Amino acid sequence: MRKEEVVPKIGFAQYEVEFGEYDKNTATITRLAESAKGADLLVFPELGLTGYEFKDAREVERYAEPFGAGPTSETLKKLAKRLKMTLAIGYPEYTTRGCFNSAMLATPDGKLHNYRKLHLFSREKELFTPGDAEPPVIKTPAGRVGLMICFDWFFPETARILALKGAQIIAHPSNLVLNWCQRAMFCRCLENAVFAVTANRIGVETRAGRKLRFTGASQVVDPKGDTLVKATEAEEYVGLVDVDLALADDKHVTPLDDRLEDRRPEHYGALAEAQTQGTLA
Numbered sequence: 001m002r003k004e005e006v007v008p009k010i011g012f013a014q015y016e017v018e019f020g021e022y023d024k025n026t027a028t029i030t031r032l033a034e035s036a037k038g039a040d041l042l043v044f045p046e047l048g049l050t051g052y053e054f055k056d057a058r059e060v061e062r063y064a065e066p067f068g069a070g071p072t073s074e075t076l077k078k079l080a081k082r083l084k085m086t087l088a089i090g091y092p093e094y095t096t097r098g099c100f101n102s103a104m105l106a107t108p109d110g111k112l113h114n115y116r117k118l119h120l121f122s123r124e125k126e127l128f129t130p131g132d133a134e135p136p137v138i139k140t141p142a143g144r145v146g147l148m149i150c151f152d153w154f155f156p157e158t159a160r161i162l163a164l165k166g167a168q169i170i171a172h173p174s175n176l177v178l179n180w181c182q183r184a185m186f187c188r189c190l191e192n193a194v195f196a197v198t199a200n201r202i203g204v205e206t207r208a209g210r211k212l213r214f215t216g217a218s219q220v221v222d223p224k225g226d227t228l229v230k231a232t233e234a235e236e237y238v239g240l241v242d243v244d245l246a247l248a249d250d251k252h253v254t255p256l257d258d259r260l261e262d263r264r265p266e267h268y269g270a271l272a273e274a275q276t277q278g279t280l281a
């Protein structure tokens with residue numbers, strides 16, 4: 001693959017999303033994006049303007065909006081254009097076939113792209129319809145950016161398919177509540193030679209008798225598995241770093257070993273099966 005010479009500044013905005021405080025959360029992402037001077041790509045958390053712990057599916061529907069025709073689309077498009085940044089954020093997407101836990105990405109030329117979370121976590125299964133399409137990779141001024149959302153990290157197929165589709169950077173809006181993701185992204189990045197921007201949120205949501213604490217520690221990890229910038233677990237923070245995209249174009253492990261070329265998909269049939277087979281030799 002041709003070496004890129006682009007060295008974009010990429011990163012995350014970590015903050016406390018206040019449930020139901022849409023205007024306040026919009027003001028927060030606007031302030032943080034304005035403070036991210038020189039950023040080419042900035043990633044916000046999953047469900048970054050609404051909050052996470054919906055009481056039930058009817059409440060999701062109240063906050064959900066159609067892709068490209070709601071306040072989050074308008075806000076992100078305008079902000080991306082004005083600040084000349086590529087921006088990604090999670091939001092509840094309304095469709096006549098149900099609501100999806102989605103993420104949109106806006107480029108500075110005013111275009112919008114969408115992804116519907118494939119791997120729903122825990123109660124999300126009662127609240128959302130699971131994603132119905134492959135995760136996208138989008139050509140942006142910051143490089144080729146693939147989208148996945150939070151718990152998608154647990155399924156290595158997600159990052160792999162993004163790498164196979166040419167992603168140099170994975171934008172990963174998140175609302176993490178378990179402790180493994182930040183360490184596990186070492187492996188997702190190393191095995192695919194991609195950068196990953198995990199934008200997590202902070203704070204606690206206590207709703208409908210449940211209490212969720214979000215783990216912060218947003219980070220940017222590089223194709224060698226090194227963490228380039230990381231937030232604390234509980235503080236608002238914008239983390240940015242210049243990255244050499246050529247690192248994500250070279251899939252060699254050694255001169256004789258290549259992460260993508262050396263795969264043996266003809267022997268991976270069970271990976272594409274809907275059910276586990278349990279077929280023993």
Ligand code: ACM
Pocket residue numbers: 046120121149150151152174175176177178
């Ligand atoms: C998660 O997928 N929000 C844990």
